[in-house]
Amino acid sequence: MNTRNFKCFQTVYEERNLQVAASKLFMSPQGLSKLIKGLEEECGTTLFSRTKDGFIPTESGKVFYEKSKIITKDLNEMFSAIEAVNDREKRFRMGFAAGTIRAINIPAVNDFMKSNPEIVASWDEQENGTVLKRVLNDEINCGLVVGKPEATGLVTKLIKSVEIVLYVYKGHRLWDCDHVNIRDIKDEQLISMGEKYRIYHDVVNACHMNSFNPEIIARVGDGVTLHSLVKNKIGIGICPRFFEDDEDIKSVAINDAYTWDVYGIYMENSPDAGLAKRFLQEM
Structure with missing residues (x-):
């Protein structure tokens, strides 16, 4: 008996349905059924009643479930403690x-x-x-x-320095601009990196220095998402120059913008x- 068997049993117990449990475990129903049968033989008792309504736990099955959860928790804590010790040894x-x-x-x-x-x-x-x-x-x-x-x-040590730019979509009023000032985005719907990124706070502060609050309609976790939202004309985006210009999106330089270092x-x-x-x- 191992922790994998415990997990399989617990999933069947919680789902009451062999097919659903097998799907969650990425197993075939036949394989899962055989495993449960093996557990019952090892325990010397029936753990589930097979009915038209699904797998219904017996009293023995209920006991097995409660005890197996405790054992699984203890084993997980043991493995986590061992892993933590190993990590500490890596200085x-x-x-x-x-x-x-x-x-x-x-x-x-x-x-x-x-x-x-x-x-x-x-x-x-x-x-x-x-x-x-x-x-x-x-x-x-x-x-x-x-x-x-x-x-x-x-x-x-400086690793990389990237220009901060404004990404605009074709047809936007700033499309034909080679560069803009921060105040030019005063009435624009902006897409920015999320609040855990320093650039978000820098953009907000720059807007405040120019006497307006930016209308940030989306805060994203990566540049690819920002680029996709701009491409779909959700708004215009501010981020480091990570992407090449194409026929749908172009980068516009921002006057006096700092670099992303x-x-x-x-x-x-x-x-x-x-x-x-x-x-x-x-x-």
Whole structure:
């Protein structure tokens, strides 16, 4: 008997329907039925009554369900604890601010991770300030952030610099413009990156500096979605220049706009500063 068998039994118990349970488990009904039958033989009792209304748990089945849930929980906690210990033994951790993974040479970085087993390979993205704080607090050894931070002992390396532009669709009143001012978007419906991205707050602040509140109708989690919404004329978008112009969408330069700068950061006194330096060179 193993945890997989427990999960299969629990799914049948909760669904009361072999076909539905099998679909959720990506199994054939025949295979799942055989597994349940094997459990019953191992337990020496019937766990389900097979009726026209489905699989109805017997009293033994109810006991088995409650106890199997406890065992499954304990096993999951045990495996999580073992995994946490293994992760702690890998001393080098990295953090990515939202959007920064797009700025790196992913295949090269992936190869670097695999060739250095002391690295905890995680591609999770967090808010910009969170990554900086975790580097400063020595919770992670190296991070990618947007904008150059300043802190005592913090080493920064510019990884990539991208122009911030306005994406407009064909037929829009700004289509024929080569460049615009931020106040030109005062009455426009805007599509922006979400609030966890630094660019969202920078755009809002820039609009406030020009005495208006932007009408942001969509906050998205990636540039591809922004580009798709603009293409479908939902609104115009502001983001780094990640996409080539085509016959339906073009990028328009924004006067006095800053660049989207991705920096690699690490503490110079970190025991793994050398590894962090080599990691950033791979980008």
